[in-house]
Amino acid sequence: MLSSSKIQLAVGHRLRCAKGAVLLPTFVAIALTCSTVVFAQQNEDKVKAGLAAWRNSGCADCHGAFANGEKERDESPTGADLRRARLNADELKLVIRCGRQGTGMPSFEEGARGCSGGVGDYPAPAKLSAEQIDNVVAYLQARIVGKGKITKQECLLYYTDKPDWCDDYN
Numbered sequence: 001m002l003s004s005s006k007i008q009l010a011v012g013h014r015l016r017c018a019k020g021a022v023l024l025p026t027f028v029a030i031a032l033t034c035s036t037v038v039f040a041q042q043n044e045d046k047v048k049a050g051l052a053a054w055r056n057s058g059c060a061d062c063h064g065a066f067a068n069g070e071k072e073r074d075e076s077p078t079g080a081d082l083r084r085a086r087l088n089a090d091e092l093k094l095v096i097r098c099g100r101q102g103t104g105m106p107s108f109e110e111g112a113r114g115c116s117g118g119v120g121d122y123p124a125p126a127k128l129s130a131e132q133i134d135n136v137v138a139y140l141q142a143r144i145v146g147k148g149k150i151t152k153q154e155c156l157l158y159y160t161d162k163p164d165w166c167d168d169y170n
Helices: 004-056 059-063 089-098 130-143 152-158
Strands: none
Touching: 004 059, 004 130, 004 152, 089 130
16 A cells, blocks of 8 residues: 555645656757747748849849849840749759859759759859859849749839839739
8 A cells, every 4th residue: 555655745746747857848849939930030031041042143134123024134145034933942053053054044053063064145134153153042042932922012122222113013
């Protein structure tokens, strides 16, 4: 027969375990939420850096400001409409790194090593580092590829200093 002190000890142990069982999932949920927020902020930083690289390296010359194939410079080759593209991150990275022969898409990576089939036919207006290429890919995936119609909000993110240029978008 169990003494009352042994019963109290057993019940107390079970209660402590039950409290731990409740606290552990709560702790895990908080930790996951915090890490998700940090990851989202890091990804948003990459997206912003990717937009800056897109604007400053000549991408819009051929693809247009919103990557819809409406080039900004008449003398540039017409770039693909990336809003309708179905490329994943690895495919985007490869095309940016190596270019595409016969299409006007230049290689943006200095040296472009490991590019089967050669590199693009045109010189890139600027070369990008591996980190800049990753940032452009993050930008394209977050705001361009598969996003369809251009929104006013997207226009304002691109033309931060010229909001009146976005009046035609809704």
